[in-house]
Amino acid sequence: VSEPLAARTTIVGVGLLGASLAAAGRRAGVLGHVVGVGRSRANLELALASGAVDEIGHDVAAAVTHADLVILAAPVEACMDLLTAVAAACGRDCVITDVASVKAPMVARARHLHVESRFVGAHPMAGGTATGAAAANADLFAGRTTVLTPSAVTDQGALARVRALWTAIGAEVVEMDAAEHDRVVALASHLPQLLAFALCAALAGGGDESSVRRLAGSGLRDTTRLAASDAAMWTSIARSNRDAILAAMERFDSTWTELRGAVSAGDGAELARIMNEARAFKGRLGG
Amino acid sequence: VSEPLAARTTIVGVGLLGASLAAAGRRAGVLGHVVGVGRSRANLELALASGAVDEIGHDVAAAVTHADLVILAAPVEACMDLLTAVAAACGRDCVITDVASVKAPMVARARHLHVESRFVGAHPMAGGTATGAAAANADLFAGRTTVLTPSAVTDQGALARVRALWTAIGAEVVEMDAAEHDRVVALASHLPQLLAFALCAALAGGGDESSVRRLAGSGLRDTTRLAASDAAMWTSIARSNRDAILAAMERFDSTWTELRGAVSAGDGAELARIMNEARAFKGRLGG
Numbered sequence: 001v002s003e004p005l006a007a008r009t010t011i012v013g014v015g016l017l018g019a020s021l022a023a024a025g026r027r028a029g030v031l032g033h034v035v036g037v038g039r040s041r042a043n044l045e046l047a048l049a050s051g052a053v054d055e056i057g058h059d060v061a062a063a064v065t066h067a068d069l070v071i072l073a074a075p076v077e078a079c080m081d082l083l084t085a086v087a088a089a090c091g092r093d094c095v096i097t098d099v100a101s102v103k104a105p106m107v108a109r110a111r112h113l114h115v116e117s118r119f120v121g122a123h124p125m126a127g128g129t130a131t132g133a134a135a136a137n138a139d140l141f142a143g144r145t146t147v148l149t150p151s152a153v154t155d156q157g158a159l160a161r162v163r164a165l166w167t168a169i170g171a172e173v174v175e176m177d178a179a180e181h182d183r184v185v186a187l188a189s190h191l192p193q194l195l196a197f198a199l200c201a202a203l204a205g206g207g208d209e210s211s212v213r214r215l216a217g218s219g220l221r222d223t224t225r226l227a228a229s230d231a232a233m234w235t236s237i238a239r240s241n242r243d244a245i246l247a248a249m250e251r252f253d254s255t256w257t258e259l260r261g262a263v264s265a266g267d268g269a270e271l272a273r274i275m276n277e278a279r280a281f282k283g284r285l286g287g
Numbered sequence: 288v289s290e291p292l293a294a295r296t297t298i299v300g301v302g303l304l305g306a307s308l309a310a311a312g313r314r315a316g317v318l319g320h321v322v323g324v325g326r327s328r329a330n331l332e333l334a335l336a337s338g339a340v341d342e343i344g345h346d347v348a349a350a351v352t353h354a355d356l357v358i359l360a361a362p363v364e365a366c367m368d369l370l371t372a373v374a375a376a377c378g379r380d381c382v383i384t385d386v387a388s389v390k391a392p393m394v395a396r397a398r399h400l401h402v403e404s405r406f407v408g409a410h411p412m413a414g415g416t417a418t419g420a421a422a423a424n425a426d427l428f429a430g431r432t433t434v435l436t437p438s439a440v441t442d443q444g445a446l447a448r449v450r451a452l453w454t455a456i457g458a459e460v461v462e463m464d465a466a467e468h469d470r471v472v473a474l475a476s477h478l479p480q481l482l483a484f485a486l487c488a489a490l491a492g493g494g495d496e497s498s499v500r501r502l503a504g505s506g507l508r509d510t511t512r513l514a515a516s517d518a519a520m521w522t523s524i525a526r527s528n529r530d531a532i533l534a535a536m537e538r539f540d541s542t543w544t545e546l547r548g549a550v551s552a553g554d555g556a557e558l559a560r561i562m563n564e565a566r567a568f569k570g571r572l573g574g
Contacts (some may be wrong), residue, residue, distance in 0.1 A: 125503075125504045127504070181502075183495075184495060184498045185502055188498075188499045188500075188504075188507055189502065189503075191489075192486060192507045192510040192511070193506060195486060195510065196565070197561060197566075198539060198542045198561070198565070199482060199542075199565075200564075200568040201542045201562075201564045202478075202538050202539045202543075204565065204567065204568035208470075211475075212474050212475045213475075213571065214461065215432060215471050215475045215476070216475045216572060217412045217413065217414070218574070219480060220475055220479045220574075221572065222509045222510070222574070223479040223510055223512070223513060224479070224565075224572065224574075225509045226506045226509070226510060228566060228569045229566075231558075231562035231566060232559070235555050235558040235559050238549075239558070242550060246550060249543075249550070252485060252489045254489070256536075259485050259488070262525070263481075263529060263532055263533060263536070264529070266525075266526045266529060268522050268526060271518075271526070272519070274484060275488075275521055277491050277492070278483070278484040278486075278488040278491065279487070279514060280491065281488070281496070282487050282511055282514040282515045285507070285508065287507075287508025287509070
């Protein structure tokens with residue numbers, strides 16, 4: 001058990017990520033007293049009963065006043081609003097971090113609010129389709145990558161504390177520029193997510209839906225696993241990372257158009273070329 | 288253990304499906320003596336050594352001359368060529384079936400060859416990315432749907448024997464019109480397969496590939512699982528089911544275009560509508 005990195009931490013949002021982070025940080029001994037803040041009383045009670053947090057509350061401003069560390073764990077647009085509220089209410093030495101999926105708008109908001117030096121954006125590449133404190137898992141981040149997106153003005157002490165939190169709970173920490181992070185996750189995460197949503201929406205509700213489901217195998221089930229994800233969270237991501245997502249969609253479309261051309265022409269050599277390029281990537285990706 | 292449905296069965300192609308079907312049919316006691324035919328000596332030896340087949344050979348014509356039942360288990364275009372060879376060499380009472388993923392071209396070829404009455408097209412909704420007799424699994428078809436595509440002139444005795452084979456090894460048998468089968472699998476199977484290939488090909492080889500792989504989570508891995516599939520098999524399917532696949536791609540494109548419009552406009556209500564439609568379908572599909 002390490003020295004706490006923060007005597008008093010406030011986590012705003014005790015859903016899957018927030019409650020898992022609280023539980024993992026407390027178990028590792030790096031988070032002292034943890035206050036969980038949220039809108040749902042039932043979810044807060046669950047987080048308290050499970051031991052993920054020590055104390056719960058509804059009022060963000062009150063809960064952050066005496067915090068050394070504030071962690072925002074809500075969908076990205078909510079995190080931006082929360083950052084505004086927290087910046088106005090927390091102390092001058094309080095370090096602020098978050099776990100939102102899109103980072104450049106958070107960094108820009110921190111700059112606008114004059115808290116850029118003590119804001120350290122973070123994005124753990126972990127999660128799941130389950131939601132709420134009931135799904136919390138102190139092992140959620142172990143062995144997974146967490147991206148930190150410090151800027152040129154980030155305080156090195158603040159960065160070191162946030163890095164130490166993630167390292168203590170087993171995450172592999174990578175630092176990236178916020179805009180570069182957003183561009184890469186648009187490809188690695190947001191694009192497959194939108195493809196899964198679009199595939200399911202395309203197959204939904206037609207007169208042939210029951211036939212499609214009857215003939216569906218594990219391939220369709222795997223390809224569409226992400227479509228069970230929370231719509232509110234993904235709506236927020238789509239709005240916050242619009243340009244990078246549109247660029248990723250365009251990159252997909254370019255390959256999709258090539259593939260359609262090969263199907264249309266019955267061009268075996270071109271079909272095999274695209275498929276083998278895909279297989280080779282999948283081999284490098286694994287899974 | 289049941290009475291054999293066929294005293295002498297020849298399976299042409301002892302890959303994953305052929306060797307699994309042979310192993311399952313022999314274990315269930317519904318296939319008597321089974322001859323495996325293929326091009327790869329090593330794979331045939333493996334099928335023999337594992338007990339999936341009783342005898343092996345290279346010559347299709349010789350191997351089917353005295354067969355009561357011939358099962359074609361190769362990619363769809365190879366099955367069409369094999370059907371021509373088998374129809375010329377097998378006896379007049381021999382029942383012919385297959386496991387190819389596209390059915391209308393097989394039925395049309397059987398008609399052209401004047402073996403339509405004793406050809407019973409079959410498509411088991413099972414498989415995997417592993418290939419060859421080494422991957423054979425006698426439980427592969429248990430609890431999975433197998434589609435049979437008899438035509439108006441299919442001999443009822445031939446249909447009953449093929450149905451009994453699949454039922455004996457635990458498959459749930461569904462009868463469908465061949466063209467309807469091809470249209471539905473284009474949506475349920477070929478479309479997700481092509482999306483997985485296109486997604487991987489789009490992410491492959493760019494200067495950012497290593498960043499993309501570093502930030503990839505289980506979502507990208509699941510969405511792209513199908514991209515590990517055999518390119519030769521899928522090239523053959525794409526050529527054989529061209530029109531239905533193009534229609535399925537167009538159906539996807541229509542939703543994809545709506546989704547891109549909503550991303551571009553930052554239209555939260557429209558994004559949520561599409562995502563929730565997708566989630567509802569995923570809930571009905573399961574997995």
